[in-house]
Amino acid sequence: MESIGRAIQSAIYRAGVFGHRPTVPVEPAALEAAARKAMSPRAWSYVNGSAGQQRTDRANTEAFYDHRIVPRMLVDVEERDLSVDLFGTTLPAPVLLAPIGVLEMAHREAEHAVARAARALGLAMIHSTQASVPMEQVAAALGPNPHWYQLYWSRDDELAASLVARAEECGAQALVVTLDTHLLGWRTRDLDLAHLPFAQGQGIAQYTSDSRFAAMTRERANTPRTERDPRPTPAAVRSVLSQVRRYPGDVRTNLRSGLPRAAVETFLDTFSRSTLTWKDLEWLRSRTSLPIVLKGLQHPDDARLAIEHGVDGIVVSNHGGRQIDGAIASLDALPPIVDVVDGRVPVLFDSGIRSGADVFKALALGADSVLVGRPWVYGLALAGADGAQAVLEHILAELDLTMGLAGVRSISEITRDTLSPVE
Template sequence: MTGPGAAVRSLADIERAAREALAPDVWDFVAGGSGDELTLAGNRTALDQVALVPRALTGCAAADPGCTVLGEPWPIPAAVAPMAYQRLLHPEGEVAAARAAAAAGVTYVISTMSSSPLEEITATGARTWFQLYWLKDRARTAELVRRAERAGCGALMLTVDVPVMGRRLRDARNGFTLPGSVSAALLGDGPHSATAHTADDTGSAVARHTSAVFDPALSWQDVEWLRGLTSLPLALKGVLSPADARRSADAGVDLLVVSNHGGRQLDGAIGSADALPAVASAVAGRLPVLLDSGVRGGTDVLRALALGACGVLLGRPVLWGLATDGEAGVRAVLDQVRDELEHAMLLAGCPTPAHAPGLARGTEGTR
């Protein structure tokens, strides 16, 4: 994809076009990981090492990728991941991406660090969930939850892997700051609102802003408080440990997202696809599990299903589409993922997502 209307053959085509379209520091903000970026690379390695074992002679003449997650019908087992500051990529930012998600019937997860007002995003008609970062100001945290409820978000997703922001060296070296036209729209004009726009010699202004507003002391007691605050389904994003998964189920959590934040937090953390089977096994029959981090196409979605996930979150590829062609670019990404998934399912003899468990090497005996 090199411009509006250009043919899309793979998400890699869209990635290349996005890199050409974006300023180098913005590309680094989107593409970079933390530290030496070992976990960033490890997410791809983990997925690439999932070998699928196709089933033959199944009589599968068509594949239906639809599924149900938290009682919602999903046309494909994928949602748009929560991602900050999307107006860095396109003037309409989150609103354009949500319109594309609405057209595709795909759930769109709104980030606490959205650069567009929550109500403008939900007004697109997209099915939305709201992702929550734990703020130092608990009253503001509670108000964000209430605001998401009023706006019609269907679930709440608490991110649990950012007590502090990872050492994102690309941003530090670039002295990355947000332009004046882009801000955390949901946090308003608080005392730290200018921090993300102010350069100094300490590195990333975005990291300084995060440090000023996020509470690093998030605990299980806070999860219990949040569970009591809202009747919305509650997901935890950033779970990699089976022990944490079991405790989540005991705490009344409704869904888990196995994620290392796209390799942007603890460098050296386990790849998400490597962590997925043990987490899914730990809560089998109790909680559905989504995979986040490193998903780059429909075959990756099938790999996640084969390892025990009910679906995935799509992150950076959505931003690539947004950068190249706004709403149309995001729709191209979502359509490409669906086409690739249907094709992979047919080749694997997998008529529905429910038939995917056991398709991964080493799990064949489960079917």
């Protein structure tokens, strides 16, 4: 059976004989440049932008330069196995689609397109709480494909419980709790545009499709306003229309009801929560039977505490550099956490993956699997489902070929011995 690496590589070269180039650029920098041209300034700033002077984002990618792959020769690598087991499910590769919010800014089909890409490759997709499409619709599009749910823990526990219950009902196989975004980072590019997509009613479909959130919205809409609105401007009118178009139901009815605006205000008031502590995990455990994975850990002591509090998995992540400017690179945080966990629960890696070779290095440093985010969003922006699928295929193909060229036949053989640090 031909490996995915050779299959994808050969298909590209064969198409080239007839004058056809890949659906999206293969080279990561070219992919990013093409996506920037295709996306609006607001969309590009939101997807590509990070905190402050973008130093953590650069650190994430530059950290991969500090490790070099050391190939071994005369090893029979004709057949290679990329599969991994996570929480009782065998995945075809150690690559999951990271939860990315507001995908409608990248492409009008948003999660519908991403679901088709994930399903075509059998890769696990992680639903974002800040999705543009309700999780139930995405789960239906995914069919039997594995999927997880990422939770932003709201100020309202009933809302958090409702979202978790919905995730269970639509077949999610794990719950990923994002810890590093209880406050929104200082994202300079978005601030310069004075643009927050949620204020436009974008990326809140999980909320507006939720019964608990609907009750909160109705209560707010029925509460008399105590302050007077400023004089309307064209920008304000556009914002209202954006909110109205994205709220469930008839546009005219929404205009009269005031619910779309109330929904945005309710979301902005309830999204972030900085009061959570380790003891709150007990409350969450009492409300779900799903494996609980904590996303956003960067300190070994937090990994110890996670194990003590019975979590089922960890994602080493700094949110793609979007939260703290000058934070530790995610790859640098990985080995100490892997050592502390010592195989007791799966450790996944997120933030900075741009290629299959990057995946190899993260696995060699101890990750059981990785989450990929921005690259497939760039593909989505360029060519919808086909673009997202192509980017993921390129990453998998390079991982497969890198494994063969490095002399390893399975993911379990990718160990720290396959790397050499840069002196």
